[in-house]
Amino acid sequence: IDKRNTGALQNILIDLHPADIAQIISHVKKDERIYLFSILPPKVASSVLAELDPPLMEELTEELGVEKISAIVDEMDSDDAADFVSSLPDEIVPEILERIPEEDSDEIKQLLHYDEDTAGGIMALEYVALPMDATVEQAIQEIRRLKAEQEVTDVYYIYVIDDENHLVGVVALSDLVLAEDYTTLKEIMKTDLPKITPDMDQEEVANIFRKYDLVSMPVVDQENHLIGRITIDDIVDVLEEEGSEDMAFIAGAPDEEITEGSISKLARARLPWLMVAFLGELLAAFILNQFDVTLRHKLMIAFFIPVIMAMGGSTAQQASVIVIRGLATGDLSLRDTGPRLLKELKISFLNSLFFATVLFIIVYLWDSAFFAGILSVSIFVVINNAAIIGALVPLTFKRLNIDPALAAAPFISTTNDILGILIYLTITTVVINFGM
Amino acid sequence: IDKRNTGALQNILIDLHPADIAQIISHVKKDERIYLFSILPPKVASSVLAELDPPLMEELTEELGVEKISAIVDEMDSDDAADFVSSLPDEIVPEILERIPEEDSDEIKQLLHYDEDTAGGIMALEYVALPMDATVEQAIQEIRRLKAEQEVTDVYYIYVIDDENHLVGVVALSDLVLAEDYTTLKEIMKTDLPKITPDMDQEEVANIFRKYDLVSMPVVDQENHLIGRITIDDIVDVLEEEGSEDMAFIAGAPDEEITEGSISKLARARLPWLMVAFLGELLAAFILNQFDVTLRHKLMIAFFIPVIMAMGGSTAQQASVIVIRGLATGDLSLRDTGPRLLKELKISFLNSLFFATVLFIIVYLWDSAFFAGILSVSIFVVINNAAIIGALVPLTFKRLNIDPALAAAPFISTTNDILGILIYLTITTVVINFGM
Numbered sequence: 001i002d003k004r005n006t007g008a009l010q011n012i013l014i015d016l017h018p019a020d021i022a023q024i025i026s027h028v029k030k031d032e033r034i035y036l037f038s039i040l041p042p043k044v045a046s047s048v049l050a051e052l053d054p055p056l057m058e059e060l061t062e063e064l065g066v067e068k069i070s071a072i073v074d075e076m077d078s079d080d081a082a083d084f085v086s087s088l089p090d091e092i093v094p095e096i097l098e099r100i101p102e103e104d105s106d107e108i109k110q111l112l113h114y115d116e117d118t119a120g121g122i123m124a125l126e127y128v129a130l131p132m133d134a135t136v137e138q139a140i141q142e143i144r145r146l147k148a149e150q151e152v153t154d155v156y157y158i159y160v161i162d163d164e165n166h167l168v169g170v171v172a173l174s175d176l177v178l179a180e181d182y183t184t185l186k187e188i189m190k191t192d193l194p195k196i197t198p199d200m201d202q203e204e205v206a207n208i209f210r211k212y213d214l215v216s217m218p219v220v221d222q223e224n225h226l227i228g229r230i231t232i233d234d235i236v237d238v239l240e241e242e243g244s245e246d247m248a249f250i251a252g253a254p255d256e257e258i259t260e261g262s263i264s265k266l267a268r269a270r271l272p273w274l275m276v277a278f279l280g281e282l283l284a285a286f287i288l289n290q291f292d293v294t295l296r297h298k299l300m301i302a303f304f305i306p307v308i309m310a311m312g313g314s315t316a317q318q319a320s321v322i323v324i325r326g327l328a329t330g331d332l333s334l335r336d337t338g339p340r341l342l343k344e345l346k347i348s349f350l351n352s353l354f355f356a357t358v359l360f361i362i363v364y365l366w367d368s369a370f371f372a373g374i375l376s377v378s379i380f381v382v383i384n385n386a387a388i389i390g391a392l393v394p395l396t397f398k399r400l401n402i403d404p405a406l407a408a409a410p411f412i413s414t415t416n417d418i419l420g421i422l423i424y425l426t427i428t429t430v431v432i433n434f435g436m
Numbered sequence: 437i438d439k440r441n442t443g444a445l446q447n448i449l450i451d452l453h454p455a456d457i458a459q460i461i462s463h464v465k466k467d468e469r470i471y472l473f474s475i476l477p478p479k480v481a482s483s484v485l486a487e488l489d490p491p492l493m494e495e496l497t498e499e500l501g502v503e504k505i506s507a508i509v510d511e512m513d514s515d516d517a518a519d520f521v522s523s524l525p526d527e528i529v530p531e532i533l534e535r536i537p538e539e540d541s542d543e544i545k546q547l548l549h550y551d552e553d554t555a556g557g558i559m560a561l562e563y564v565a566l567p568m569d570a571t572v573e574q575a576i577q578e579i580r581r582l583k584a585e586q587e588v589t590d591v592y593y594i595y596v597i598d599d600e601n602h603l604v605g606v607v608a609l610s611d612l613v614l615a616e617d618y619t620t621l622k623e624i625m626k627t628d629l630p631k632i633t634p635d636m637d638q639e640e641v642a643n644i645f646r647k648y649d650l651v652s653m654p655v656v657d658q659e660n661h662l663i664g665r666i667t668i669d670d671i672v673d674v675l676e677e678e679g680s681e682d683m684a685f686i687a688g689a690p691d692e693e694i695t696e697g698s699i700s701k702l703a704r705a706r707l708p709w710l711m712v713a714f715l716g717e718l719l720a721a722f723i724l725n726q727f728d729v730t731l732r733h734k735l736m737i738a739f740f741i742p743v744i745m746a747m748g749g750s751t752a753q754q755a756s757v758i759v760i761r762g763l764a765t766g767d768l769s770l771r772d773t774g775p776r777l778l779k780e781l782k783i784s785f786l787n788s789l790f791f792a793t794v795l796f797i798i799v800y801l802w803d804s805a806f807f808a809g810i811l812s813v814s815i816f817v818v819i820n821n822a823a824i825i826g827a828l829v830p831l832t833f834k835r836l837n838i839d840p841a842l843a844a845a846p847f848i849s850t851t852n853d854i855l856g857i858l859i860y861l862t863i864t865t866v867v868i869n870f871g872m
Binding site: 144155178192210235247250289307355408414421 | 453455459487489576579580583590591592608609610612613614628645646647648649650651668669671672673675676679680682683684686687688689692694695699700702703706707709710713714716717718720721722724725728731732735736738739740741742743745746747749750751753754756757758760761762765767768779782783786787790791794798844845846849850853857
């Protein structure tokens with residue numbers, strides 16, 4: 001690379017899989033990255049770009065001229081092209097769409113209408129569709145023609161349509177291969193398909209693919225007109241993306257790209273989550289101030305604040321993560337709210353009994369049976385309360401159409417810290433005032 | 437169902453997709469579940485069983501006789517059969533393997549050797565393999581024969597082998613369709629394949645599928661002999677499984693099934709994670725006891741313990757989740773340890789400055805510039821320390837070959853609670869002793 005030996009480098013790179021080139025490009029310095037990318041032919045560059053993380057994609061396109069970008073967009077499949085164009089600065093988009101053939105730019109404009117988290121956002125317009133009375137031989141010729149024109153790449157299914165472009169069935173390529181040449185598609189097509197519309201959430205689409213072990217699915221509009229197709233490789237990306245997002249939210253962090261370079265951007269993105277925890281715990285400090293008299297009476301009460309906070313927080317996290325994950329995979333639905341809460345309460349009841357007993361013994365040996373009693377009752381109430389909140393909050397978020405994963409840390413843990421302290425110190429204050 | 441109208445129910449069920457039957461069976465009462473499952477023909481029952489969650493699978497098989505189980509196993513694909521047999525009680529396995537044809541039981545025994553989290557654990561033995569000099573026509577006839585015998589279902593690739601069963605290439609079904617009948621496989625096969633061996637971790641296999649947008653891959657042994665194949669539907673399950681597991685671990689919970697019915701089993705599974713938090717925070721209570729004199733000097737110090745704990749814990753969680761996710765997807769490797777730590781430190785530096793400033797202003801208004809100074813220095817140190825620990829612990833776990841996701845809650849948050857309290861009270865004690 002140092003010698004900028006363009007010819008030799010091009011030869012090496014072109015033999016590699018675009019995913020491997022993307023990996024190499026991700027791991028070199030910025031100026032080398034721009035150089036390596038600039039020497040790729042448009043066709044390879046477009047495949048590589050589709051494999052790159054968004055921050056690197058943006059970095060590279062900033063350095064390229066409108067002309068080069070247009071050439072790259074022209075080589076992309078419609079779904080990758082739409083994703084890429086939507087990531088470009090708004091001011092250059094019209095210029096780029098003008099430079100590519102009208103047919104392609106119309107397709108991209110059409111796809112740009114859909115929200116990127118929906119079926120419309122991940123579907124592509126390159127598919128093989130044929131009328132019902134077409135024969136197997138005609139189908140094979142059509143695939144051959146489209147492949148020769150590089151209009152489609154991998155084909156697993158042929159979509160069968162009527163005169164008005166209504167989807168009537170699909171034919172698996174393996175069934176096509178096995179049928180006789182003169183068989184019509186109508187005779188070998190499957191018709192009982194789960195219906196995917198472009199406004200369907202991508203997570204829901206992924207669950208359908210997973211449930212029925214599919215590799216490709218047609219997308220239809222409300223009137224059942226065929227408008228696109230989704231393939232399994234896009235679904236695999238969706239699963240990874242949604243998994244990363246949920247995981248980040250559960251840990252109280254934004255879903256950031258590992259390759260994002262800007263420190264201040266990253267710090268700003270993480271700040272809101274920290275802010276929720278900060279403000280919540282400041283409130284806890286003011287609450288503790290209200291119990292000043294109780295704490296002065298017996299300082300040891302303060303020593304157990306971390307135990308109470310952590311047990312409440314951990315229990316709530318456990319209850320929430322199973323609910324969040326269940327809602328994401330579709331294994332749990334809002335109908336299950338009551339039974340789920342009851343189940344969490346039963347589990348937390350057993351565990352709270354255990355910890356109440358252990359804590360009683362420890363504090364009894366350390367201090368007194370009186371204080372041990374206060375603490376064991378407090379931890380019992382705090383744990384059971386936390387289990388209900390942990391299960392209920394994500395279910396409520398789901399009902400309000402907010403991503404349930406946002407319900408986890410820091411929201412649930414901060415709420416439980418505050419409630420835990422309130423429960424603990426209220427019980428303590430009441431017992432001390434009336435009991436002594 | 438109430439009337440046990442077997443004939444009518446069978447007719448309804450048989451028309452449904454096995455995944456839909458599995459869903460219905462998951463949502464009815466236990467005795468109805470056993471009844472519905474018992475009336476399914478073995479072929480349908482085997483497909484349904486493969487779709488069920490493990491706890492329900494166990495519940496159903498407990499009620500079935502060895503004979504019925506054997507009939508079901510016989511109908512399964514080798515990979516599903518091996519998964520299922522490995523979930524059965526050890527004492528009945530030999531009996532079942534005896535009752536099915538020797539060819540099938542040999543295959544299952546072979547697959548049972550592999551760890552279930554490896555490529556060997558998810559591969560199946562049903563594939564189409566042909567010699568290099570076979571023609572397209574012969575290949576199509578072979579697929580037709582295997583499909584007729586129900587030895588293979590969906591075929592996307594044909595594997596090309598030499599005389600000694602060494603894998604030499606693959607042919608995509610779509611390329612097969614487009615080639616002329618007399619073309620040999622050698623002419624149209626692809627040879628540059630990432631190599632998957634049976635001992636490879638399933639997460640690594642999933643990353644290869646994702647990187648190269650694959651739908652099916654052959655598995656070879658060390659000498660490159662073809663021994664099995666993995667399809668994308670298994671990979672989708674792996675992604676979902678590993679995602680659930682990581683997410684649960686990050687929240688400090690076991691990876692439990694939503695359908696698991698036993699409350700005591702669930703409570704016991706969650707206990708170890710709570711135990712870590714409990715013991716850690718007890719240690720924190722003993723540490724606070726050591727700072728008894730400092731806390732008596734100024735009770736307000738105790739009010740800010742939750743703030744210090746939460747800010748340290750949240751920062752560490754944010755740093756750890758990006759590292760854990762990066763290691764899982766392969767975007768981050770152990771080589772990146774140094775740069776990653778530096779990046780986390782830069783991010784936490786910005787955010788710690790922000791919170792130190794805000795906290796100074798609040799405490800200055802509430803109490804005094806002196807105490808405000810102590811708190812802002814403490815939170816600054818605690819946040820930066822937490823960022824390093826959050827990023828370093830999962831990387832260290834990875835180096836020690838422990839699942840990095842185990843490094844998250846409660847391990848990281850408890851450690852940070854203890855360290856946060858130690859840092860905060862040490863700074864406070866030192867400043868008060870020397871400063872006043």
